[in-house]
Amino acid sequence: MPKKTFFNLPDGKREKILDIAITEFAENSYTAASVSEIVRKAKIAKGSFYQYFDNKKELYQYLIEYGTEERFNILKKLPVPGKDASLFDYLRLHFLSAVYFEVHKPRLAKIAYRAFIEEIPFPEMKEELQRRGTTQFFKQLLTQGLVHGDVAVWIDTDLAAYVLEVIYYQLGKYFINRLNLTKNNLDYQEINEDKEILQLLSNIMDIIEAGLKRNPDQSEKFLAVE
Amino acid sequence: MPKKTFFNLPDGKREKILDIAITEFAENSYTAASVSEIVRKAKIAKGSFYQYFDNKKELYQYLIEYGTEERFNILKKLPVPGKDASLFDYLRLHFLSAVYFEVHKPRLAKIAYRAFIEEIPFPEMKEELQRRGTTQFFKQLLTQGLVHGDVAVWIDTDLAAYVLEVIYYQLGKYFINRLNLTKNNLDYQEINEDKEILQLLSNIMDIIEAGLKRNPDQSEKFLAVE
Amino acid sequence: MPKKTFFNLPDGKREKILDIAITEFAENSYTAASVSEIVRKAKIAKGSFYQYFDNKKELYQYLIEYGTEERFNILKKLPVPGKDASLFDYLRLHFLSAVYFEVHKPRLAKIAYRAFIEEIPFPEMKEELQRRGTTQFFKQLLTQGLVHGDVAVWIDTDLAAYVLEVIYYQLGKYFINRLNLTKNNLDYQEINEDKEILQLLSNIMDIIEAGLKRNPDQSEKFLAVE
Amino acid sequence: MPKKTFFNLPDGKREKILDIAITEFAENSYTAASVSEIVRKAKIAKGSFYQYFDNKKELYQYLIEYGTEERFNILKKLPVPGKDASLFDYLRLHFLSAVYFEVHKPRLAKIAYRAFIEEIPFPEMKEELQRRGTTQFFKQLLTQGLVHGDVAVWIDTDLAAYVLEVIYYQLGKYFINRLNLTKNNLDYQEINEDKEILQLLSNIMDIIEAGLKRNPDQSEKFLAVE
DNA sequence: CATGAATGAGGGTTCATTCAT
DNA sequence: AATGAATGAACCCTCATTCAT
Numbered sequence: 001m002p003k004k005t006f007f008n009l010p011d012g013k014r015e016k017i018l019d020i021a022i023t024e025f026a027e028n029s030y031t032a033a034s035v036s037e038i039v040r041k042a043k044i045a046k047g048s049f050y051q052y053f054d055n056k057k058e059l060y061q062y063l064i065e066y067g068t069e070e071r072f073n074i075l076k077k078l079p080v081p082g083k084d085a086s087l088f089d090y091l092r093l094h095f096l097s098a099v100y101f102e103v104h105k106p107r108l109a110k111i112a113y114r115a116f117i118e119e120i121p122f123p124e125m126k127e128e129l130q131r132r133g134t135t136q137f138f139k140q141l142l143t144q145g146l147v148h149g150d151v152a153v154w155i156d157t158d159l160a161a162y163v164l165e166v167i168y169y170q171l172g173k174y175f176i177n178r179l180n181l182t183k184n185n186l187d188y189q190e191i192n193e194d195k196e197i198l199q200l201l202s203n204i205m206d207i208i209e210a211g212l213k214r215n216p217d218q219s220e221k222f223l224a225v226e
Numbered sequence: 227m228p229k230k231t232f233f234n235l236p237d238g239k240r241e242k243i244l245d246i247a248i249t250e251f252a253e254n255s256y257t258a259a260s261v262s263e264i265v266r267k268a269k270i271a272k273g274s275f276y277q278y279f280d281n282k283k284e285l286y287q288y289l290i291e292y293g294t295e296e297r298f299n300i301l302k303k304l305p306v307p308g309k310d311a312s313l314f315d316y317l318r319l320h321f322l323s324a325v326y327f328e329v330h331k332p333r334l335a336k337i338a339y340r341a342f343i344e345e346i347p348f349p350e351m352k353e354e355l356q357r358r359g360t361t362q363f364f365k366q367l368l369t370q371g372l373v374h375g376d377v378a379v380w381i382d383t384d385l386a387a388y389v390l391e392v393i394y395y396q397l398g399k400y401f402i403n404r405l406n407l408t409k410n411n412l413d414y415q416e417i418n419e420d421k422e423i424l425q426l427l428s429n430i431m432d433i434i435e436a437g438l439k440r441n442p443d444q445s446e447k448f449l450a451v452e
Numbered sequence: 453m454p455k456k457t458f459f460n461l462p463d464g465k466r467e468k469i470l471d472i473a474i475t476e477f478a479e480n481s482y483t484a485a486s487v488s489e490i491v492r493k494a495k496i497a498k499g500s501f502y503q504y505f506d507n508k509k510e511l512y513q514y515l516i517e518y519g520t521e522e523r524f525n526i527l528k529k530l531p532v533p534g535k536d537a538s539l540f541d542y543l544r545l546h547f548l549s550a551v552y553f554e555v556h557k558p559r560l561a562k563i564a565y566r567a568f569i570e571e572i573p574f575p576e577m578k579e580e581l582q583r584r585g586t587t588q589f590f591k592q593l594l595t596q597g598l599v600h601g602d603v604a605v606w607i608d609t610d611l612a613a614y615v616l617e618v619i620y621y622q623l624g625k626y627f628i629n630r631l632n633l634t635k636n637n638l639d640y641q642e643i644n645e646d647k648e649i650l651q652l653l654s655n656i657m658d659i660i661e662a663g664l665k666r667n668p669d670q671s672e673k674f675l676a677v678e
Numbered sequence: 679m680p681k682k683t684f685f686n687l688p689d690g691k692r693e694k695i696l697d698i699a700i701t702e703f704a705e706n707s708y709t710a711a712s713v714s715e716i717v718r719k720a721k722i723a724k725g726s727f728y729q730y731f732d733n734k735k736e737l738y739q740y741l742i743e744y745g746t747e748e749r750f751n752i753l754k755k756l757p758v759p760g761k762d763a764s765l766f767d768y769l770r771l772h773f774l775s776a777v778y779f780e781v782h783k784p785r786l787a788k789i790a791y792r793a794f795i796e797e798i799p800f801p802e803m804k805e806e807l808q809r810r811g812t813t814q815f816f817k818q819l820l821t822q823g824l825v826h827g828d829v830a831v832w833i834d835t836d837l838a839a840y841v842l843e844v845i846y847y848q849l850g851k852y853f854i855n856r857l858n859l860t861k862n863n864l865d866y867q868e869i870n871e872d873k874e875i876l877q878l879l880s881n882i883m884d885i886i887e888a889g890l891k892r893n894p895d896q897s898e899k900f901l902a903v904e
Numbered sequence: 905c906a907t908g909a910a911t912g913a914g915g916g917t918t919c920a921t922t923c924a925t
Numbered sequence: 926a927a928t929g930a931a932t933g934a935a936c937c938c939t940c941a942t943t944c945a946t
Contacts, residue, residue: 005905027347031258031405035941045907047944056941117343157431160401163430166390166396174388203382204389211437231930261916271932278915278930457909476933484709484799487937497911520762569795571707597923615845617884622844626837640707655834656841663889683926713920723928725923734920
């Protein structure tokens, strides 16, 4: 965590530093990201940087944390599924939030993604990320889906959760490229009007649903194999 | 391509350098990977390195190429699907080969993956990789599947191909962790005896097949939406 | 221009670095001049050098600029020609200042001369130097001389200006060798007492004046040729 | 001097190496010129180079010598002044040969010029060059001119010789730039037809002649000063 | 609390020369 | 006589971090 000094900074200055740091770590791997470059762009003294953060690593960890919060903030802004929503409705929600996160906070998404695919030289952090991160979430979702009968019994929930997580992390990039999304043309208010996104999302959701859902024919087939 | 000098080297020495370089680029991003570190570990003079390679980038490009070949070599060793094999049989083959590649050449897999997720500072290379790489392959596979009636017409093949590619690149790591795979316990000869792998692979393949397959109920549902 | 850092340095230190840098660039071509050597002699850290200058080129450009200023400072110290001075009086003044510059700032003179004879790997700088430098000056001087009737009409002013500039740059070295000049025996106060210099200077000036001056016999000869 | 091995080389090969070496030393200062680059371009083995030359310095010294010979060869091809030619006719000849040398052997001229303005890290060589070089020649020419009454007695022949040498070395470059000379448009056969060159040369020669010549008015003026 | 100069190890790369084959 | 791999010092430059002011 940054030192008190950082949070005591005037809002504008603090946000400027943060913004520049985010850009730096989004555009470069941890090793290649440069503290010197950050202070240069932020026009603060080298010494000041080390008044705010113990070292490069601490800044990085803070960015990860900050990104996680922002990701959650975006999730909260999206419409929650109704009472009798299925696992797939929740999945859809999270995938949609992943797209929104990627569009509205592309640099934070990039940093988080880098961390996810283990681009960091800190093994301890890696573990921490997996414990607290999305990995657990998808597993729980599938387990509940299995209990409620939404998911076929023969599904290996651990494997399936992994695959969902992988998709979750990469979907945003694809949507942006495919649909040319920008902050300007994707507002939280207009979610239900953006047919293109919803249709593309439906397409992948239908595949996933069809893949995971309890299905008489398939379970039979599975039993036959066994 | 490395210079003649490199290929004229005694096998042992050349392989040692290659091995050390692969480790370096597997464990570090392109920027963080260090030529100095490589020559230090290989116990060769700095100057010698530059007798073998024009520069760091050339070594890197060679590693990518080398990895691509090795990946293909592994694919060739696996049993080819029969005559009337479906798209899913081919998918299964490629996923299986991805697992084998990850087990037998984990560092090359890592390097290739880094390149795939745009961790390289060479935009030209990025494009080249996508033209020749797996992206095209998956798209073609799905298109053919669609023509042959294996894939539901409502599937967005571009999106689906992307998802399959993402899974393809990440599946190996999961299998290794889950099943504790090592070179020693995964030989090309014993493929059909390794029930654990085949079962886990079947599980994910069944999900994918169920998700993509032409299916009367689903297509009806789809039409209803439309 | 050097960074603020450099000018904030204690006078002694800054001058020491400058002095060492001047020596290095005077004794070596731009390529051969070594930043490493400079920091070694100045006993500063490599990193410190780059706190003062963006790079080797910037230091070099600064030295050129610094030399130009010093050259001008010396010119200002010399007695200006009287009201009805001719072009030759101005030429004499500049030649004299060239000698003084060479004696008092021989290393800066060397650097400037190197730049003049295109020993620099920066084509842009070359042009800049020619625009602002002495080339223009000599051309203007001759043109004015021609207008005022001091210079024979048949003279090719462009060619003559070039020759004068060439002499201007090389005269100092000759005077030093010939008369054993040093800083100690050549002071700005004693100009009119230093007969040796004035006599030698008169000698070359007389040659030039006789060569360029409007002269009835010669112009006739010239017309005859035509 | 190069070793025997160099002269035993087949003509074509030897000339190729020589040509490439000349280019390298013409385009770079001694320090910046690269043996590696030469062998690379000449497509000979590094080791071979050191079979021909002891080291970089030896090659360089050979190029200087070779250039001096070529300079002389060109001089020999030009029409010699008649029996009762004056000092100025010889001067004109040498200036003309300087232009021809610069046009026909621009790279050798560049190398020689670099040596003249002491761009070399070998003080011994510097002296050698001045003893054998043009410096002595111009002094002798002027002394003879003085004896024959072509040169005014009050001229400082040492100084004047220096100035003439300086002009001699720089004139070629100017002519090339001014008249856009190339090997193709300047042949030894057509000397008397190239009006442009002859006219420009006459212009500078007239200046010099007027400057140096015995002249009643000027010598009076000189005596007055004295 | 802010500053920014100082540091020296490390980065990638090129060099002239040697020497075993 | 020809080769070309090996060498290690030198090049310019950037780095994260410290610390006196």
